[in-house]
Amino acid sequence: MPLLQVAQAIEASRIGTALRESQWGFPALNMVHLIGLAIAGGTIVFWDLRLLGVGLRRAPVSQVGASLLPWTWAGFAIMFVSGSLLVTMEAGRLYGNIFFRMKILFLILAGLNVLVFHLTVYRGVSAWDQARVVPLRARMAGGLSLLLWFSILSCGRAIGYSLDYGA
Amino acid sequence: MTAFATWCQHTAMAEAIRSALWPFPMIEVFHIAGMVVVFGTVLILNLRVFGLILRSEPVSQIAQDLTPLTLTGLGVQLVSGSMMFATSAMKFTDNALFGIKIGLVIAAVAYHFGIHRRVAIAKDTQEGRLRLSAAVSLVLWAGVVLVGLGIGVLS
Numbered sequence: 001m002p003l004l005q006v007a008q009a010i011e012a013s014r015i016g017t018a019l020r021e022s023q024w025g026f027p028a029l030n031m032v033h034l035i036g037l038a039i040a041g042g043t044i045v046f047w048d049l050r051l052l053g054v055g056l057r058r059a060p061v062s063q064v065g066a067s068l069l070p071w072t073w074a075g076f077a078i079m080f081v082s083g084s085l086l087v088t089m090e091a092g093r094l095y096g097n098i099f100f101r102m103k104i105l106f107l108i109l110a111g112l113n114v115l116v117f118h119l120t121v122y123r124g125v126s127a128w129d130q131a132r133v134v135p136l137r138a139r140m141a142g143g144l145s146l147l148l149w150f151s152i153l154s155c156g157r158a159i160g161y162s163l164d165y166g167a
Numbered sequence: 168m169t170a171f172a173t174w175c176q177h178t179a180m181a182e183a184i185r186s187a188l189w190p191f192p193m194i195e196v197f198h199i200a201g202m203v204v205v206f207g208t209v210l211i212l213n214l215r216v217f218g219l220i221l222r223s224e225p226v227s228q229i230a231q232d233l234t235p236l237t238l239t240g241l242g243v244q245l246v247s248g249s250m251m252f253a254t255s256a257m258k259f260t261d262n263a264l265f266g267i268k269i270g271l272v273i274a275a276v277a278y279h280f281g282i283h284r285r286v287a288i289a290k291d292t293q294e295g296r297l298r299l300s301a302a303v304s305l306v307l308w309a310g311v312v313l314v315g316l317g318i319g320v321l322s
Contacts, residue, residue, distance in 0.1 A: 027320045034199070034316045042207025046236075055236050056211070059224045067220035068211075154196045161192045 007095040016088035026089065033082040037153070040075025043068040044149060051142030053132045060129045061138075090163065099162055103155035110148040117141040172256035181253040191254060195319070198247040202312060204240030208233040209279070209308045212287060216301035226297065230287035241276065262322070268314045275307035 001009075010016055019025035049055040050064045087094060094100040121137040128134050175181060184190040214220045215229045252259050259265045283304045286292050 030320045031313075031316050034320075035312070037199070038203060038206045038312055039210070041203035042210050045203060045207050046211055049236070055208075056221070056224075056229065056232055058228055058232060059221055063221055063223065067222075071210075071214070071220070150196075150200060153199060154193075157192045157196050157199070161188065165188055 004092070004095050007091040010088050010091040011093075013088065015085070016091065019085060019089045026086075029082050029086050029089075033079055033086060036075045036078030036080075036082060038075070040072050040079055041149065041153075043072040043075065044145065047072070048142040048145045051134055051138050052146075053134070053139075057132050061131075061134060062125050062129050093163060094159070097159060097162060099155045099158040103152055103159065106148050106151045106155060110145060110152065113141055113144050113148065168260055169257070172260045175253040175256035178253060180250065181256070184250065184254045191251070194247050194250050197243055198251060201240045201243035201247060202315065205237055205244060206308055206312055208237040208240065209304060213301040213305050216287065216297055227288045227290065230284055234284065237279070258322070262318065264314055264318050264321070268311065268318060271307065271310045271314060275304075275311050278307055279304060 019029070046055050047065055047068050050057065050059070050061060056064050117138070121135055121141070124135075128138070133139075184194070211220065212226075212229055212233055215222075215224070215226055221229065283300045286297055286300045
């Protein structure tokens with residue numbers, strides 16, 4: 001079945017329909033999605049900033065990473081569940097929405113950035129764990145992550161506006 | 168207050184923001200990003216106070232290192248928030264949630280810089296007092312975030 005029809009089937013599903021018909025479904029899910037952002041974003045930003053030598057710069061890199069990670073995952077899980085439910089409400093319209101497509105693309109790129117970082121430069125972290133200025137590739141990963149998450153946030157906000165106002 | 172709100176809404180900046188679809192959501196994005204930074208600094212400091220993260224680093228060091236970022240985030244919030252307020256000032260002055268939000272922001276900022284940050288940086292603070300202060304801080308900032316998101320989601 002083509003992806004558009006899958007999206008339309010999700011929108012027509014019982015859960016998508018129930019959420020659309022409930023008065024509080026959208027604002028409540030939106031709010032939960034942003035609470036997840038405050039937790040996930042609030043920890044991702046300070047991990048990225050540590051790599052850039054800003055903020056928690058006196059703490060060892062590996063400790064900042066390891067201790068913030070469970071909170072990042074918790075926030076991300078909240079965002080993933082609430083985000084998926086938001087998608088079911090209007091999957092058919094979202095399918096062709098340029099900002100939704102860009103958001104998914106940036107999310108994949110953010111994931112790949114983390115993966116490449118952990119498989120390459122982060123393997124040698126013991127050599128620069130205490131350093132305020134970390135290797136260039138680690139700084140680039142931190143900067144790229146900040147840029148990607150800002151883009152994800154911008155696209156997320158733009159999805160709502162473009163669907164409401166047809167821009 | 169009504170006169171002030173009316174004046175705000177008729178400034179050239181407010182009219183410029185209203186004249187197109189995209190300026191307002193772009194300002195909103197900066198306001199949300201500022202929220203992520205400010206709330207992130209508070210969350211990290213307080214998780215450390217409760218011994219949940221970075222246990223090998225002193226609380227005072229974390230409090231000091233995060234202060235410039237709290238201030239930067241608050242600066243972004245103040246500028247973007249004022250722009251959003253001016254755009255439809257009369258709608259906001261009529262919104263009860265907005266009044267609660269401003270009250271909570273003033274309380275949270277005053278508490279953070281007046282009490283919590285000092286308690287966290289002082290070397291002789293008792294553990295119990297520090298944790299109580301962290302709990303108060305989290306409640307105040309969670310209130311700011313929840314009411315702020317409520318205004319955005321419901322309007």
